[in-house]
Amino acid sequence: MSKKTNKRKSSARRNGRNGIDRLTIEKIKEAAAGIHQSILRGRKPGMKFPVRALSNVHYSPSKGFFELGRRKKERTLTVTTIKTFAQTLKLMELSKELVETDDFATKRDAYYQSKNWGEARFDEQSESDAVMDDIEALFSLYGISREQLRFYPEEHGGAVAGELIVIDRDPETGERIEIDCTRFGTGSYSIPHSVEHLEFKTKAKFILAIETGGMYQRLQNQKFWKKANCILVEMGGVPTRATRRFVRRLSESARIPVYAFVDCDPYGISNIYRTLKVGSGNAAHINKFFCVPHARFLGVTPQDIIDYDLPTHPLKEVDIKRAKDALKNDPFFQQHKEWVKALKQLLKMGVRAEQQALAKWGLNYVIEEYLPAKLKNPKKFLP
Template identity: 65%
Template sequence: MAKKAAKKVAKKTTAKKRAALTSDDGKTLQLIDATADRVRRSIDRRILPELKFPVRSLSNVSYTKATGYFELGKGRKARALSVNTVKSFAQTLRLMSLSKEMVENDDFATKREAYYVSKNWGECRFKDQPESDTVMDDIEAMASLDGLSREQLRYRPEEHGGALAGELVVIDRDKETGAELRIDCTQMGSGAYTIPSSVEHLGFETKAKFILAIETAGMFNRLNDHAWWRKAGAIIISMGGVPSRAQRRFVRRLSDEHKLPVYCFVDCDPYGIGNIYRTLKVGSGNAAHINRFFCVPRAQYLGVTPQDIMDFQLEDATHPLQPVDIKRAKDALKNDPFFKSHKPWVTAINQMLKMGVRAEQQALAKWGLNFVIEEYLPRKLKDKKSFLP
């Protein structure tokens, strides 16, 4: 019964009309075919085949101010076919085969769906999703060397896209007819535009002066509810914590294509600075293979800064740094090449450690619910030279 169902699914899948291939689709198919050909030739020559992947860690990245993001180093790891690796080797090839099928049929799969697809692979199936995620990350790392990301492999993340409002028209297309869809982000009423999981096909029209990336949904909602973006001539985006791949790629494309500066407005704590802001601007060690696509080198740190705590008299609206905060801050000063390369950041993080406190964006409500709109942001935006790099 199971075999019959599997054949039925396969027949339905192959019957789907093949869509026109994009240049990225062509590169993806070429990568997969070339990888399969190398494996086959090794087997024909009685040589154990192997696959090589970039090492994904902070130890295998470099950072320069000129480049503006964490660049992948030359470190590589090999997965050679052996008794111990036969399962992961086969899983890698099966996921690449699934990618090929999806490109040819203009389809996609989430990471969760890819895990469940493997349940029809017999002994090659994944035991749990962390196992399939690891193999998928390795494939993406290998593909990144050819300028491809997971989205080009047709694997989509199951992340929130983030809310957006402001002076922007997003040009999308109707999936069924291919007709152009123009989405005016100034006409969302009390809501906001949601960034889709795949953004490569989108076009943009804007007269905005800058993009404001905001950590919390609450602060985004306040600025959007008062249409602050209209008066400021801005586009505002809610990151909701560490920005997703879709958010980072969307902001990167929008910033590059329209030469828009990006200002980050997050909590003044080691997590907001070292994880949220740093990930948006330069990427991370674990994702070094995709940083050149997803980071936003134009980004600058508007606030909240340790100096803001004193300048806006927020001392009694702060919270003590926890041991995990202190460790994260010290690790940034000792091990993170981005912070180590910028003296203003070294000074700011040391200032935070000396003060021993952190402050949330909402601390500004001490002076009134709309103080951030009426006083804080106008004052900060008048002194852009003071923004941290």
């Protein structure tokens, strides 16, 4: 690693990554050394993991996302935990190897890799996933995400179009590649599994995160991004880790706001928007990487249903339950009285409306009227 090469692409490949990779390897070795020391001192070795139960999850209003509390559980090496202990070490070993060879493994890959570990092999992927979650939580304390440990999720990132140049590298040669997101024609740029190494160049004024593929396609095909000078991101339901991380890094590096455009129903509000903005309760250990705390809610709001006289459907049983639950138990919504008001209004109206309901006034009404009107006054967006 210290050996300098004169090949420009090779050094470029390492420059941006060296720091974080060195930290990752350092922390893995540190954990292993701690165990080794205990053993040599004749003490039972252990590893301390943050407790990932919901009771150890808090909403931090200042940081604006769900955060893991300070409680830790210690997994001491005993006869009953010896197998998991061995598996944890093996998985850390795999991670170190992946960082060193600049490779990655999906959860499924890691599971199959374990088949070489003799008796320590995992019988089911659910077992390796659980151990991986523990390791992820352990290293999240040092600001190292799972992607940096080189364990990549299976799931796709969303689609991106607009005034943006993504700077990536050729996975084989490490050569720097500039990707112009205005030049995909009717298609889109697709967010990769890991986005840590990406850099951005943009003059756009904001990012518009869109719930449905249908709405994204309309805005994309009509080149709304050009008209509004923005970047369009398709979430496709609840956004994946990669999508959330991409939006977060892009908005931070370009210092531009993020507006969410989703259906007006409890799922769109409390699942999609809330996960984008503050993360989810049962993955609190990763929220600090994956949330977008400065995202704002453009629409569709309950008030929009009235203002734009949108066609509606009655709220279903689960919708009502979800909305009531959000009001009663969710610290994020409770924190913002605008949201309490909006959710109560929605419950009182007893209806929901989809983004595409705007098509009632013409297919391109959303582009010509709704979004321009909304964007004139971003201060009025819900928090």
